[in-house]
Every structure is written in structure tokens, then in C-alpha cells.
Amino acid sequence: MVVPLIAAPLMVLLRHGGFAWLLATVASWSSLAVSAALLGEVAGGGVISYAVGSWAPPWGIEYRIDSVNAFLLVLVSLIASVVVIYCRDSVEAEVAPEQHYLFYTMYVLCLAGLLGIAATGDGFNLFVFLEISSLSSYVLIALGRDRRALMASYQYLIMGTIGATFIVIGVGLLFLMTGTLNLADMATRLPGVTDTRPVLAALAFLTVGISLKLALFPLHLWLPNAYAYAPSAVTAFLAATATKVSVYVLLRFYYSVFGESAIFSALPMGEILLMLSLAAMFIASIVAIFQQDIKRLFAYSSVAQIGYITLGVSLDNMTGLTGGIVHLFNHALTKGALFLLLGGIALRVGAVRFDAIGGIGRVMPLTSFGIVIGGLSLIGVPGTVGFVSKWYLVLAAFEVGAWWLAALIVLSSLLAVIYVWRFVEVAYFREPGAAVAKLREAPLSMLATSWLMVAACVYFGLDASLTVGGAAQAAAELLGSGR
């Protein structure tokens, strides 16, 4: 995590696009190596604690890695490493040359922030990293070519800051009640004051704040525009990581700090989350069906998919939580792949509206086929990652005896069939227009990285032992730490 943080100012000093890219690549790949090593370390269920500045926790800031956030660290740095290679050609086309080094600076800062959120064990430190990643992502979004990107970025800034401020208020109230900011320490002190009103208020503030960040259904308004108008590489990176990290924060506060019993037994949080998740799955999917812009379509589909993740969380059993965490990983892969491929189309066509890409399946076969596979994964067809996570979610629904819920999960997947089919129809069954017929495939670096993600979608769909194993252990850790 320190690596990208050091790399960022270096890039500003050097002010050179190509060099900054090299540095960003080195930074993200080394983060990936460190994260993978960390995951290996904690795989046995251990906890690594690092006291920043040698101030012993709970007084100093503590970085605390267990199997939950090690899993997430690997996910975030993996996506970052893949996307950064993709960036080279994509950013070349979409961002003004003199801003290249700034783009990579922001990219690395955003990565540092996201990794920091995942690694930290300190409530206030979490807010600071959250703001580091958010501020840099506002800038990244504003770099989009379209002037609407500015408005999208502004709206995201307003909503994101309100969300972050809600989180600070929540953390502040908890701090007042427990006298500590260390999350693990807070968890041991909370039971004494669980039923007091400030703690309940803190829970409410945290829930709303984090939900804003993770775009849970009624609070998702910033997401579609931000994703649609940001540069392609940014969309892929943010869609695959930013909301996922927020889900982790939610999990951390719900299970590790407040404890499962306080959240799900004493309060109707599970039911509330469940209803919102279902609303997200259906309403966002239906809205997605009517979109003209494919990036917006998949952005709305992201909102729906986040619904599946929170659905897994709300069920509050081992299988559901595993399903939620697996889906977190799988959806990151799928959406990452989809947005990367769309970036290829955006590069060649200039727009990703349905009416501009008729017949694209014939001139860009690899890209289109990749999108179809990604789409199948969104639907949850066996053999793709989407199937694995939905399988677990359905199992979890049966486990709590809610067969109607399982039916709803399958039903909402059918909605995904409709919007994926729209792409298939336009891409394959329409004659290519004169403008489309001249196009070539996307450049190799973009195509290769996109397909790497697509291949990962299929691979982890066929052999889920790694992801499900990691997620199951993370779920066990979270449920175990709940009192």
C-alpha cells in the first residue's frame, strides 16, 4: 500500500506520461505481489497486525490483515494491475496528452486509498483513505471526454462527500461512546453500550453513509452517470473495485464491530437490506433494459448486481455470506471484463450507443464475443463465475427456508437475459453500417487484458475452489468474530 503512495508524488515531479505509466505499472504489480503474499500468510486464519509508527494499538493506528481483507486486497490490486496495462492505449485515446501523468498519479492514489481502506483497522484512518480514493476517483471521472463527465463527477463529489461525512459522524458517535477508534477494540467495548441511542444513531449514519458509497439501491443515483462518462479504463477500475471496497466496509462494521447478533437479531437490519437488495435487483435491471448507451446499461446492471451482494449479506448465514463475498469477487471480474471490452469499442467507434454499433460482431469478433461471455456471466449461466455465486445465493435462500427468494433470484436473472440479448441482437443480427464496416479490432494490449479478465471469468466459473475457499474462510472469520 505504501508503494503506490510513494509512486504518486514521484509521477507529479516527473511530469512525463510514459514514465508515469511505467511507474504505475510497477506500483500496482508490486501491490499485487504483496497482497498475494499477505493472503498466503493469513490463509490459515491468522491475523497480521502492523502498528504504524510503532504506536501500539489501540492507541496508534493499526493495520490489521485477516482473511477477509487479504482476499479483498488481492482482488483490488489484481484488477488494478490488469487495468493499468490496458490504460496505455485507452488513455492515449481518451485523455489529453499533457494530462497523462496526472491521470496515472490519480490512478495510483485511488489504488492506494482503496488498499488503505481494506488494510486499516482504525475507524478514522478508514475515513481518510476513503476520501483519498474518492477524491482521486472524482478527478478520474472528470477526465472523461464528454462534458457531461464533469457534471457526473460533480454529482458524485456531492453524494460521495455526504456519504463520507455520514461515515465520520457514525465513527465519531462510536468514538464518543467507546473512547476508541480501533475497530477491534471498539468491538470489545460496544456490548456495554449497545442499546444506547447514540450507538443506534451511529449504526444508522454508518449504514446510510456506506450505502451511498456502495450504491445500494435508492442511493445509487451517482453511479450510472459516473460510470457512463468516465474514461473507459476508469470505469472498469472503479466498477470492479470502488463499490466492492465499500461492501467490505459494510461487512466490517456489521460483523466485526457491531457483531452479527446486534445487527440481525436485535434490529431488523437484515430485512431492510433484503428489501433494498431485491428492489435493486429488479428496478435497476428493468431500467437497464431500456438504456440506449451500453455503458449506462451495464452501470445499471452494476446496481442490480450489488443488490445480489447485499442480498447475500442480509441473509446472515454462512452460505449467504460466502455467496455475497464470492459474488463480490466474481462481479468485479465480470464487470471489469465488460467495461474493458466496451472501452475497446469506444476507442474504435467513438460511442457505445446501440444505434452506433449495429453489426459490430462481424468486424470486432473477439471483443463482441468477450462481451457475450461477460453477459452470460451476469445472467449466471453455468460455466461462468456468475453461476457460482448465484448458486450459493440460491442455496442460502433455501437454507433460511425462503423458496420465494430463490425464485426471485432466478427471475431477476432472467431480466439480465433481456439486456444482454439486446447487445447480441444489435451486434450479430444487424448488417454493419458503412461506418462500422471500416473498423478494426481493438489494439492488442487492450484486447489481451480484456480477454485475460474474460478468461478469469470462465476459469473461476469452472474451478471455483480458490474463490469459494477464500470467500468461505472470510465468511467464517466474519461470523466467528461476531458475538
Add this chain to the structure above:
Amino acid sequence: MTAVANHFSYWATLFIAIAGLYIVIARGNLVKKLVGLAIFQTSVYLLYIAPGKLIGGTAPIIADGFAVYSNPLPHVLILTAIVVGIATLALGLAIVVRIKEAYGSTEEDEILAQDQATLDPLSETKT
């Protein structure tokens, strides 16, 4: 009445927070929205700082004759939060400047109307 007086700082915090949020929601001007956001963030500073002070407490330096100390931690935290708030405000204003350059306006409804205007002819020609 004493309930209000005893928790004066909380009432103040609440008032500032709601006033700030109200400005963010109700104002159409992008700059004014940012000002509202800054006010909202300020309320959080107060939320942290006020309870840190103990009546009769001194600065937390060990010295003879002083047994009650105020908690210094909130000040440190809020110093950080203020920096974050400034960064947010600066970035927000920078984006507003660029919006003004791109659209020639900082009123939200005018900008949305412009977007609508550029969007509609497109969709009409295509259908």
C-alpha cells in the same frame, strides 16, 4: 429547558448539519451547494471537538496541581478532517470552474436543460 442547555453543543451541531444538508439539497447553484457541503462538514468538526473538552480540564501536559485533562485526540482527528474538507472543497470548486467553462453556467437546472437539448436531437434523428 435544562435538557437543551446541557446538550447545547449537540443542538448546535445538529442545527449546522441540517442547515448544511438543506443547502446542498435545496440550492440549484453549484457553488452554493459546495458551500452547504462545507457547512455540513463543519458540523462534524464540532461533534468531535466539543465532547473532548472537560470543564476545568487543561491541556494534557503532566504538571503539578492539574488532575483533569481534556482529550487531545479529537483535535488531531479534526485537523485531518479539516484538511480533507479543504481538499474536497478545492476539488469541487475546480470542477465547477470547468463546468462553467464547458456549459457557461453554474446553475444546475440550466446545465441539465443544455444536456437535454443536446441529447434530444440525437435521439430524434436516430429513430
